[in-house]
Amino acid sequence: MSSASSQSKISRPHQRKGSSSDDKSRWDEVSVSTVVPKMRTTDLHAYFGQVEVLKGISLQIAEKQVTAVIGPSGCGKSTFVRCLNRMHEVIPGARATGQVLLDKQDIYQGDVDAVRVRRRVGMVFQKPNPFPTMSIRDNVLAGLRLNGERPEDPDAVVEKMLQRVALWDEVKDILGRAGTGLSGGQQQRLCIARSLALEPEVLLMDEPCSALDPIATARVEELIHELRKSYTIVIVTHNMQQAARVANFTAFFYLGKLIEHDRTDVIFTRPKEQRTEDYITGRFG
Amino acid sequence: MLTRYARRRYVDVIVRSACVLATLVALIPLISVLYYVTRRGIGGIDLAFFTELPKPVGESGGGMANALQGTLKLVFLACLFGIPPGVMAGMYLAEFGQTRFGKWVRFSADVMSGVPSITVGIFVYSLVVLRAKHFSAFAGGVALAVLMLPTVTRTTEELLKLVPESLREAALGLGVPQWRATLRVMLRTAAPGIATGVMLAVARVAGETAPLLFTAFSNPFWSSGFNEPTASLPMNIYNYAVSPYEEWHRQAWAAALVLLILVLLLNISARLLVRSRVGAR
Numbered sequence: 001m002s003s004a005s006s007q008s009k010i011s012r013p014h015q016r017k018g019s020s021s022d023d024k025s026r027w028d029e030v031s032v033s034t035v036v037p038k039m040r041t042t043d044l045h046a047y048f049g050q051v052e053v054l055k056g057i058s059l060q061i062a063e064k065q066v067t068a069v070i071g072p073s074g075c076g077k078s079t080f081v082r083c084l085n086r087m088h089e090v091i092p093g094a095r096a097t098g099q100v101l102l103d104k105q106d107i108y109q110g111d112v113d114a115v116r117v118r119r120r121v122g123m124v125f126q127k128p129n130p131f132p133t134m135s136i137r138d139n140v141l142a143g144l145r146l147n148g149e150r151p152e153d154p155d156a157v158v159e160k161m162l163q164r165v166a167l168w169d170e171v172k173d174i175l176g177r178a179g180t181g182l183s184g185g186q187q188q189r190l191c192i193a194r195s196l197a198l199e200p201e202v203l204l205m206d207e208p209c210s211a212l213d214p215i216a217t218a219r220v221e222e223l224i225h226e227l228r229k230s231y232t233i234v235i236v237t238h239n240m241q242q243a244a245r246v247a248n249f250t251a252f253f254y255l256g257k258l259i260e261h262d263r264t265d266v267i268f269t270r271p272k273e274q275r276t277e278d279y280i281t282g283r284f285g
Numbered sequence: 286m287l288t289r290y291a292r293r294r295y296v297d298v299i300v301r302s303a304c305v306l307a308t309l310v311a312l313i314p315l316i317s318v319l320y321y322v323t324r325r326g327i328g329g330i331d332l333a334f335f336t337e338l339p340k341p342v343g344e345s346g347g348g349m350a351n352a353l354q355g356t357l358k359l360v361f362l363a364c365l366f367g368i369p370p371g372v373m374a375g376m377y378l379a380e381f382g383q384t385r386f387g388k389w390v391r392f393s394a395d396v397m398s399g400v401p402s403i404t405v406g407i408f409v410y411s412l413v414v415l416r417a418k419h420f421s422a423f424a425g426g427v428a429l430a431v432l433m434l435p436t437v438t439r440t441t442e443e444l445l446k447l448v449p450e451s452l453r454e455a456a457l458g459l460g461v462p463q464w465r466a467t468l469r470v471m472l473r474t475a476a477p478g479i480a481t482g483v484m485l486a487v488a489r490v491a492g493e494t495a496p497l498l499f500t501a502f503s504n505p506f507w508s509s510g511f512n513e514p515t516a517s518l519p520m521n522i523y524n525y526a527v528s529p530y531e532e533w534h535r536q537a538w539a540a541a542l543v544l545l546i547l548v549l550l551l552n553i554s555a556r557l558l559v560r561s562r563v564g565a566r
Contacts (some may be wrong), residue, residue: 115461115462119459122459125454125486127451143459143460146459147461195458
């Protein structure tokens with residue numbers, strides 16, 4: 001343990017979650033192996049053409065927790081989350097082997113429809129990407145509408161989702177305007193609302209704040225704290241402070257391999273691996 | 286001796302004047318065509334021009350209502366036969382164009398856009414007219430559609446490629462199937478641009494004469510349906526202009542002006558479409 005202040009920072013997600021001190025003492029007992037996994041990868045390999053980007057990742061994603069994936073550029077962290085909802089294979093020449101369980105089902109089995117997987121495992125991208133031809137309102141409903149669904153009360157869905165991402169008060173009077181007219185941070189929250197409208201079980205966030213300013217970043221991070229109550233979240237981040245702020249668990253990737261995966265406070269205060277320590281102390285990366 | 290800065294300014298003035306001069310030279314034919322056609326054509330335009338059939342030689346008056354109708358008919362057929370396959374081929378190229386077949390299709394589209402229009406006319410003549418044993422609006426529409434096809438295909442492809450890939454990812458990430466993402470996100474986003482490209486292609490074929498010479502041919506009367514020879518503005522301009530009659534010359538100029546305005550209107554509405562898209566952002 002390095003210092004009292006960093007310790008309190010790191011345990012913040014936990015403190016927010018439960019208020020009883022009972023909870024807190026239990027948290028110290030928690031380890032990667034004892035939590036309930038929502039997803040689990042076993043010997044996951046991913047390729048771009050001949051290049052192997054992920055070299056056998058076996059990792060558990062804890063249910064209704066935030067798992068951060070950190071590591072230097074090119075370590076495969078984005079590819080990893082894209083494998084979790086079969087978005088990896090969308091890129092020409094990309095393929096993946098191994099097992100990825102969602103609940104008890106292997107999503108890479110032959111008869112599983114990738115489209116169905118993506119409805120259960122939503123995704124938020126690095127750059128906010130609202131649909132430019134649609135209004136704010138229609139962007140929230142886009143996932144439902146593009147899938148041919150007609151919600152009974154679309155206005156209620158729009159309000160609920162925008163409330164959930166804390167955007168409602170800012171946009172409730174301009175729902176008819178283009179989503180692309182919002183600021184970057186608002187656009188990103190709109191995109192999160194768009195994903196949530198499909199009621200996914202898992203939300204993958206691929207560097208959701210890297211295109212945002214510090215204030216917008218803080219808003220999105222607050223949002224992640226809120227969402228953790230109902231969703232399993234995997235967040236890729238470049239920013240170690242961010243991982244420390246938002247995640248209960250952190251996985252450190254290096255050169256396509258999983259180096260270490262543990263509770264965030266453990267990773268940042270007493271990592272087992274030398275490479276993890278070198279990276280989080282800024283010695284490389 | 287000049288300093289470097291003075292010399293640079295000197296060169297700047299010379300090059301800039303040369304460019305302005307070249308622009309003016311380029312403008313001369315453009316302006317004079319517009320001016321000349323308007324001056325010669327405006328006199329021949331009256332209500333009768335738009336409502337009456339051509340009068341026999343020797344009689345004054347009459348109009349080109351049938352040619353106007355014919356041109357609209359031909360353009361309609363060209364759009365009908367040309368736009369759907371063009372847009373779909375463009376979508377194919379944008380989505381799967383990196384295959385060997387795709388490259389081959391793209392190359393042939395590029396070659397086809399350089400094929401002389403009279404060649405297309407002959408092609409359709411042997412394909413449609415010889416078989417049907419008569420000229421028809423249908424054959425003319427096919428010829429114009431063939432002419433339009435490469436432009437529509439390549440425009441669609443280019444504009445679809447301009448749509449950021451991140452939008453497709455957004456749609457796929459929402460569990461939308463690929464075909465729906467293409468149609469409802471990619472094509473939808475590119476639609477105003479594609480419409481503009483299509484309109485410009487239509488404007489171009491609306492003034493074509495050569496492919497109509499032996500397909501739609503010409504007709505001094507109303508043509509009913511799409512299976513008869515049909516008069517058209519460009520064909521009438523050609524026939525009237527080479528005739529020895531003063532009255533017909535006058536009408537040829539009037540027809541040229543009307544055609545010019547028609548093409549201009551198509552062009553302007555294409556620009557407006559682009560502007561409304563930019564404005565919406």
